[in-house]
Amino acid sequence: MTQVANWYERKFDFSFSVELHPDLCMRLRGTPARLEEVVRECPADRMLQAPHGKWSAQEHVGHLLNLEPLWLARVEDFVAGGRELTAADLSNRSTDEARYNRRALEGILADFRRSRLEMVDRLEQLDATLFARVLQHPRLKVPMRMVDHLFFVAEHDDHHLAIIWEMIHE
DSSP, X not given: OOOSOOGGGOOOOOOSOGGGHHHHHHHXXXXXXXXXXXXXXXXXXXXXXXXXXXXXXXXHHHHHHHHHHHHHHHHHHHHHOOSBXXXXXXXXXXXXHTOGGGSOHHHHHHHHXXXXXXXXXXXXXXXXXXXXXXXXXXXXXXXXXXXXXXXXXXXXXXXXXXXXXXXXXX
């Protein structure tokens, strides 16, 4: 039984200063290294165990990779302006269909690192004023600044890192 809170029941406080965007960019840049550290010594069979029909630890890694295009699309939503952020597929069908347990973990990690660095590099090109721009989050139904989006992504990363840690250390 997991001790990690259900993601969809999480509440978020976006009252922090927009000036935290460099800190959040560094946190996001560090996720691939933290993920690699968590899974480094884990035997492959342990990474592939799927408890009770849920995702394996390796599928959680793949899920992080799967969401990178969404996170980058949302950054571009902020750049373009508009009213609402790109919606996520809440069924996570693409993660289920990707069959990450049939892929080499090293390849998934490398693809995640490459995708994440693409997003962080894009963020570092942007004018600092964009981090305060506000769009509506489609699921949470709250206004969200770009800096809030970065926090949301970082929290999502940590949520899955905690699940992976739990799964491979139980």
